[in-house]
Amino acid sequence: MRFRQLPLIFAMALLGWALLASPTLTEIAAGIAIFLFGMLILEQGFRTFTGGVLENLLKRSTDRLWKGLAFGALATTATQSSSLVSVITISFLSAGLLGLGQGIGVIFGANLGTTSGAWLMAGFGIRVNISAYAMPLLIFGVLLIFNRSRSLKGAGYVLAGIGFLFLGIHYMKEGFEAYQQGIDLARYAVGGVPGLFLYILIGMVATVVMQSSHATLILTITALSAGQIGYENALALSIGANVGTTITALIGAGGANIAGRRLAAAHVIFNVTTGLIALVFIQAFLGAVDTVSSWLGIASDNHTLKLALFHSLFNLTGIVIMVPFVNRLVELLETKMQPRPTTLDEPKFISETMLETPAAALEATRRELLRLFRRAFSLIAKVLNYETGQLRQPTSNAELAIEPRRIRVVDVDDRYRQQIKPLHGLILDYLARLPVQGHRARQLVMLRVAAQDLIEAVKDAKHLQKNMIPSLTANNRDLKAEYLAIRCNLGYLLHQLDRMAARAEAGDEDLDLELELADLDSEIEAGDIVHNGRLDDLIRQGRISAEQATSLMNDTAYGYRIAKNLLAMARATFLPFEQIDAELRQALELRPDEVRDILNEINGASGRQTGDSP
Known part of the structure; x- marks a missing residue:
């Protein structure tokens, strides 16, 4: 048994001893466990719809900072999962689909969206017997x-998740009410500045243990x-x-690349700054809440709703204060947090955290393939x-x-x-573990085939080198000229593809x-000497031997x-999938004038056939 497991066993x-000693504590703990399980199920349900609605909304609503804030707030309110x-x-940030400033806007908005859970609990969950709704759900x-x-399976997870949330809240509420009849925990309240710091610390520890600030707030409102x-x-x-x-x-950014870690650092800066503002100006916030x-x-003694209002006010204040400094924050993070050099056998864009977000994972894999192309290009x-x-x-x-001189x-x-080979193997392994369906599955196949195309090109280059090297120094000028032409055509192709890859990496949407x-x-077809007849001419004229x-x-x-x-x-x-899809749709769609021309041709042909018939 490993020693690092001893603290867990002890805890x-x-x-277990505490639960056996106190049935009431057991009820509260069970309520917390059911609530957290409900959050996991609810999140699993919404993950079913990732790769579609949430990703498309995210990409379309983050071109402006205020849109990112709105998306973060509304998405967190809808999913109840920041x-x-x-x-x-x-x-999306790690895959290069979003900029750091856009991602920061979403995170700021998500913080405001988390306050919606407190409002729902304080305004609805406390006063209504929500366990009656939990069972049908x-x-x-x-x-x-x-x-x-x-989609139906995802909807089922969402309904079951909400049901477990309601059931967990019910057991927490019942447990605290039972405590009220036997033990008054309010007698142990600590007032003044010591109490403020003590309970801030308790809130931090509870959130770290439960891995959810939402759960901590619900538990706080229930106890209040x-x-x-x-x-x-x-x-x-x-x-x-x-x-x-x-x-x-x-913890969540531990498996992300430098872009994800920068966003996590921005999250820390925002929350710590907001917490300090709330702590220093708590009396001012209390006056604003009243x-x-x-x-x-809201009644003066309705402390649950006033707590929800306080939570919203200091988060909103943090956003108002921090938003003007977003650009400076981006510069600071990009300057202070530099990416470490990546080795040849590790990826730069793909990460384990993306496996649950197919759209971002596929885009990150596409960027890894661009890196693989750079290596094949050099070779x-x-x-x-x-x-x-x-x-x-x-x-x-x-x-x-x-x-060539040498x-x-x-x-x-x-x-x-x-x-x-190392990066190619990582890409194939990553694609094999990526759960996708529908058009995402087609995109995955495209990437896998593209990776194989690149490997085949390298292998053919190996075979080409065997005869090219001696032929470039051959005495037969005609033979030497043909190999120089092969070399030149491939060199020009590499030059053009490298230029296009650089534009693709820079996000050039005008790339035709x-x-x-x-x-x-x-040009490749025109330069094929087998099909254009040049090889036959060389043989007939005796300028090269049969061998x-x-x-x-x-x-x-x-x-x-x-x-x-x-x-x-x-x-x-070389293009993001969304642009490829758009170009395919555009190519398949006919313009109105084209439709009219086709109909006129059909009508004209029909009229001619009618006139010629007896």
Whole structure:
């Protein structure tokens, strides 16, 4: 048995003794457990719909900071899970689909959205016997969970999750009411500044233990409604819950890349700053709560609603104060948190945290394939005896046709094992573990095929090198010229693809991919000496021997396959899937004038046939 498990065993034993000693505590603890389980089930239900609604909304509603704030608040209110919204945001940020400033806006809004749970609990959960609603929700939810339909199964998880939440709240409320009859925990309340700091610490610890500030707030409101804690102590607990949730954010960002860790750091800065503001100006906030409560008609002794109002006010104040400094915060995080150099055998964009967010995971994999292309680009360039810097500069066919000054032989197998195979294996393993359906499954297949196309291009480059190196120094000028042409055509193709990849990485939405690739494809077809008849001319004119013709024909085929595989890879990876989908839809859609022309042609043809018939 490992020693690191001893604290857990000790804590479980201590909890077991406490539960045996106090049936009332057992009821409260069971309520907390059922509530947390309900949150997990509810989150699982909403995850069923990720890869669709939430991702599309996130991408469309974060081009402005205020939209990101609104999305974070509304999505958290709808899902009652700031962790789900945070995970999706971190995944999209890590995949490069969002900027850091946009992600910060969503996280700020999510913090405000978490206050909705306190309002629902204080305004509805305390006064209504919600256990009566829990049972039907659980029944219908479980029935739907056993359905084969993914959407119905997701809806079942959502219903069951809400049912468990209601049931957990019921048991917590019953437990605290039972405590009220036997033990008055309010007698142990600590007032003044010591009580403020003590209960802030308790709120932080409770949030870290339960991994949910939402659960801490619900537990606080339940205890407050039963009179087991005082109003001021409850306020301190809510501040502690806000600060404590930063620990869960840091834990959640542990498997993310540098972009996700920067967002987690922004989350910590916001929550700690907001908590300090609430702590320093707590008297001012209490006055504001009393004033706004009178405007809203909240009774002066309705401490549960006033707690919800306090929680909303200090989070809203934090947003108002922090929003003007978002750009400076982004600069600070990008300056202070630099990414560590990635090794050849580790990914830069994909991470385990994205597996539950298919859209972001596929986009991150596409970016990893761009990295793999860079490595294949360098290797094939060396096989062709080009410098990578030479192919990345503005150049022309004439410049690339110049004979290389020094010819080197590249150990393709060794470079493949060291530079390409490790990342390729990680990409394939990641795709194999990615749960996708529908059009996402088609996108996954596209990426897997693109990765294989890239590997095939590298393997063909290895075979091409065997005859190309001696032929570049051959005495036969015609043979040498043909190999120089193969080298030049592939070099120009690499140059063009590298330029397009750089624009794709920069997010150039004006990249006319299909048109540029079609032009390159036409040039490849025109340069095929087997099909254009040039090989036959060389043989008939006796300018190359039959043996040389066989080698040239094979190597031309290798060059042709390299080019075709690289173009196929580019079509699948150089544009985000959303742009590819949009272009496909646009290509399939007919404009109104095109529809009218087709109908006129059909009518005209029909009229001619009618006139010719007897």
